[in-house]
Amino acid sequence: xxxxxxxxxxxxxxxxxxxxxxxxxxxxxxxxxxxxxxxxxxxxxxxxxxxxxxxxxxxxxxxxxxxxxxxxxxxxxxxxxxxxxxxxxxxxxxxxxxxxxxxxxxxxxxxxxxxxxxxxxxxxxxxxxxxxxxxxxxxxxxxxxxxxxxxxxxxxxxxxxxxxxxxxxxxxxxxxxxxxxxxxxxxxxxxxxxxxxxxxxxxxxxxxxxxxxxxxxxxxxxxxxxxxxxxxxxxxxxxxxxxxxxxxxxxxxxxxxxxxxxxxxxxxxxxxxxxxxxxxxxxxxxxxxxxxxxxxxxxxxxxxxxxxxxxxxxxxxxxxxxxxxxxxxxxxxxxxxxxxxxxxxxxxxxxxxxxxxxxxxxxxxxxxxxxxxxxxxxxxxxxxxxxxxxxxxxxxxxxxxxxxxxxxxxxxxxxxxxxxxxxxxxxxxxxxxxxxxxxxxxxxxxxxxxxxxxxxxxxxxxxxxxxxxxxxxxxxxxxxxxxxxxxxxxxxxxxxxxxxxxxxxxxxxxxxxxxxxxxxxxxxxxxxxxxxxxxxxxxxxxxxxxxxxxxxxxxxxxxxxxxxxxxxxxxxxxxxxxxxxxxxxxxxxxxxxxxxxxxxxxxx
Numbered sequence: 278x279x280x281x282x283x284x285x286x287x288x289x290x291x292x293x294x295x296x297x298x299x300x301x302x303x304x305x306x307x308x309x310x311x312x313x314x315x316x317x318x319x320x321x322x323x324x325x326x327x328x329x330x331x332x333x334x335x336x337x338x339x340x341x342x343x344x345x346x347x348x349x350x351x352x353x354x355x356x357x358x359x360x361x362x363x364x365x366x367x368x369x370x371x372x373x374x375x376x377x378x379x380x381x382x383x384x385x386x387x388x389x390x391x392x393x394x395x396x397x398x399x400x401x402x403x404x405x406x407x408x409x410x411x412x413x414x415x416x417x418x419x420x421x422x423x424x425x426x427x428x429x430x431x432x433x434x435x436x437x438x439x440x441x442x443x444x445x446x447x448x449x450x451x452x453x454x455x456x457x458x459x460x461x462x463x464x465x466x467x468x469x470x471x472x473x474x475x476x477x478x479x480x481x482x483x484x485x486x487x488x489x490x491x492x493x494x495x496x497x498x499x500x501x502x503x504x505x506x507x508x509x510x511x512x513x514x515x516x517x518x519x520x521x522x523x524x525x526x527x528x529x530x531x532x533x534x535x536x537x538x539x540x541x542x543x544x545x546x547x548x549x550x551x552x553x554x555x556x557x558x559x560x561x562x563x564x565x566x567x568x569x570x571x572x573x574x575x576x577x578x579x580x581x582x583x584x585x586x587x588x589x590x591x592x593x594x595x596x597x598x599x600x601x602x603x604x605x606x607x608x609x610x611x612x613x614x615x616x617x618x619x620x621x622x623x624x625x626x627x628x629x630x631x632x633x634x635x636x637x638x639x640x641x642x643x644x645x646x647x648x649x650x651x652x653x654x655x656x657x658x659x660x661x662x663x664x665x666x667x668x669x670x671x672x673x674x675x676x677x678x679x680x681x682x683x684x685x686x687x688x689x690x691x692x693x694x695x696x697x698x699x700x701x702x703x704x705x706x707x708x709x710x711x712x713x714x715x716x717x718x719x720x721x722x723x724x725x726x727x728x729x730x731x732x733x734x735x736x737x738x739x740x741x742x743x744x745x746x747x748x749x750x751x752x753x754x755x756x757x758x759x760x761x762x763x764x765x766x767x768x769x770x771x772x773x774x775x776x777x778x779x780x781x782x783x784x785x786x787x788x789x790x791x792x793x794x795x796x797x798x799x800x801x802x803x804x805x806x807x808x809x810x811x812x813x814x815x816x817x818x819x820x821x822x823x824x825x826x827x828x829x830x831x832x833x834x835x836x837x838x839x840x841x842x843x844x845x846x847x848x849x850x851x852x853x854x855x856x857x858x859x860x861x862x863x864x865x866x867x868x869x870x871x872x873x874x875x876x877x878x879x880x881x
Contacts, residue, residue: 280583281576284403285411287364298356302416304349308342310423313557315339321550357412365404372396372590380596381661382621387589390473395589398468399582402461406579414572417565424562428555432547435538435555439530453519454573460512461574462581464505469585471501516574523569531559596663598681605683608672610637610768610799612658617667619653619822627653628822631667635815637768640800642810644840645819651803652693654819655771658801659688671769689767693803695758697749702731703738706760713764724794725760727753763794770800816840 288295319335376392428436478494538555541547617631628650635641643651656662657669660676669676676684689709697705706721707713718738722728730753734740742749749757762770804810811830818826818833818840826833826840833840 280580280587281410283587284364284406284579284583287367288360288407288411290367291360291363294356294360298353298360298412299415301349301352301356302412302419305346305353305416306419306423308346308349309420309561310427310558312339312342312346313427313554313561315342316557317548317550317554319550320553321548353412353416357408360412361404361408364407365400368400368403368586369396372400372586375590379592379594380663381656382595383592385621388469388473390471390475391469392589394465394469394472395582395585399465399586402465402575402578402582403586406575409572409575410579413568414576417568417572421562421565424558428558428562431551431555431558432538432541435534435541438533438537439559441530441533449519449522453515454577456515457512457574457577458580460508460515461578462584464508464512465578465581465585467501467504467508471498471505474498474501512574512577516571519569519573520571524563531556534559596660596681599678602680603674603678603683605671605674605679605687608687608768611635611672612769612799613668613670614654614657615668615670617654617657617664617669619650619657619662619665626665626822628657631822631824633817633824633827635799635801637799638797639815640795640802640813642813642816643801643803643819644810644816644843649819650822651819652773655690655773655801655803658769658771659685659690686765687767688769688771689762689765690771691755691758691762691773693773695754697742697754697757699742701739701741702734702757705742705757706738706764708761709765717764718760721760721764722757724763725756727756727760768798770795770798771803772800773803 315335315338319332319339322331322335373396425436428439474494474497478498534552534555538547538552542549542552612635614631614633617628618626619628620626631654633641633654643654645651653662657664658671658676660681663677671679671684671687698708703715703718706718710717715738719728722731722738731738731740759772802810802813810816814829816826816828816830816833817824818838820839826836826838828836834844835841
């Protein structure tokens with residue numbers, strides 16, 4: 278009931294519309310209950326003393342009541358559907374907004390397909406419940422109670438006889454409700470898994486094709502779809518069996534009433550019109566009795582869907598903004614990590630005792646083997662994650678004391694895994710600054726060495742990129758992401774292996790362009806290639822989440838340790854080759870100069 282109450286409270290925002298809907302429900306009920314009374318009077322009037330005028334009056338009354346009932350029923354349906362749609366709209370937005378506020382730690386554990394299923398199928402189940410469970414169920418309940426009161430006032434003996442099988446029906450319905458709730462929860466959970474499989478398959482089609490895993494993927498999806506179908510089928514069987522039981526109860530009650538009521542008519546204890554009224558009322562009662570299975574079904578689905586939705590909405594983000602958080606101005610870029618430790622869980626520490634200072638405009642290079650904690654360390658600065666212990670400060674202010682919006686507005690990040698949106702190249706570059714001028718966009722693209730390529734496209738900056746930028750090469754996507762960050766003009770830059778997907782020539786061009794970009798900015802460069810970090814002011818070598826070396830390239834290359842070992846493998850062969858090329862070029866230049874001098878002497 279707690280889930281149902283939480284859903285119900287969301288309709289209170291539209292309390293006046295809800296009140297009008299319930300007034301319509303009351304009107305439909307009253308008009309429905311008056312019609313059998315007039316029909317019974319008409320039958321008695323025909324059988325006793327036919328009066329054309331009286332019959333016409335009764336017929337007009339029945340017609341008027343039917344029209345009024347139709348108007349009220351329209352209002353009930355229209356208003357109920359409106360409230361359902363409005364609440365669904367609010368719930369989807371609340372769900373989406375909540376996801377935007379959640380940190381990386383939340384999204385690391387959640388499946389995208391499951392979240393998509395919650396935002397669509399589960400919200401739709403809640404909408405159906407509001408229209409059917411809160412509005413129509415109240416109508417059915419009032420109608421049932423109204424008919425019950427009417428038949429007891431009409432003939433209490435027949436009324437008791439009609440309720441002979443009611444206890445068994447109530448018990449059976451309660452049992453079916455429990456089963457339906459269990460089955461619909463299984464359906465919604467499996468639907469989330471199926472959506473995840475579909476989303477991953479469509480996003481990873483290149484991998485699926487490359488490994489000829491089509492049949493494997495079909496089997497995964499077929500298995501999940503089968504489970505959804507089986508649980509839905511079981512739920513439908515439970516609902517159908519309950520509906521059949523209720524229908525059988527109604528038909529059995531009607532037969533008993535005809536038999537017992539007919540005997541009363543023959544004995545003069547009940548008029549024919551009274552028996553007809555009783556039968557008409559039983560017919561009206563059949564509607565809520567039959568609809569009870571459908572309402573129970575929507576109730577069960579709402580409970581299971583609400584349970585899944587509220588589990589996400591109640592999840593607290595590990596990264597929270599303080600109520601009195603400071604709004605940062607444009608920063609100078611003085612960053613400090615003071616005795617910082619971090620762990621994704623309570624068991625495995627990722628960073629341990631990190632102490633690092635980046636002065637304004639310095640370039641800090643983070644080097645280390647995969648899994649050493651380079652990207653994690655950089656992610657602590659914009660508060661994608663919060664430190665487990667220690668402090669991260671910008672210009673002397675702890676990042677946990679600032680607003681997330683103002684903090685991240687001062688930090689530009691180029692992620693290792695580039696994500697592009699299905700829109701134009703211009704919109705992707707201007708994603709963080711939607712009001713940017715065309716000149717600003719083009720300047721950022723030129724700095725990222727992307728402008729010339731864009732101008733070769735038929736539609737230039739208005740060219741649409743495919744989903745996740747699939748129509749662009751890895752290097753082009755990387756440069757577009759750099760342009761997007763450059764456009765923000767942040768005082769702090771994080772370049773997370775930003776040249777990992779480009780060739781050597783493009784890497785050189787990007788590094789040359791970023792020299793101007795990094796001027797006056799505090800920059801954290803994360804890279805596996807030493808060629809991209811050798812000119813950094815400070816190089817930090819990480820291993821197993823700890824800083825094991827720190828200094829400039831010249832300081833570290835002469836000290837035995839991990840950095841010099843990497844240098845020997847990566848850069849010394851390149852430096853030797855470059856020195857050899859320079860020596861050859863120097864000799865060739867000297868020979869050319871000698872020949873030129875010889876020719877000059879002979880000419881003289």
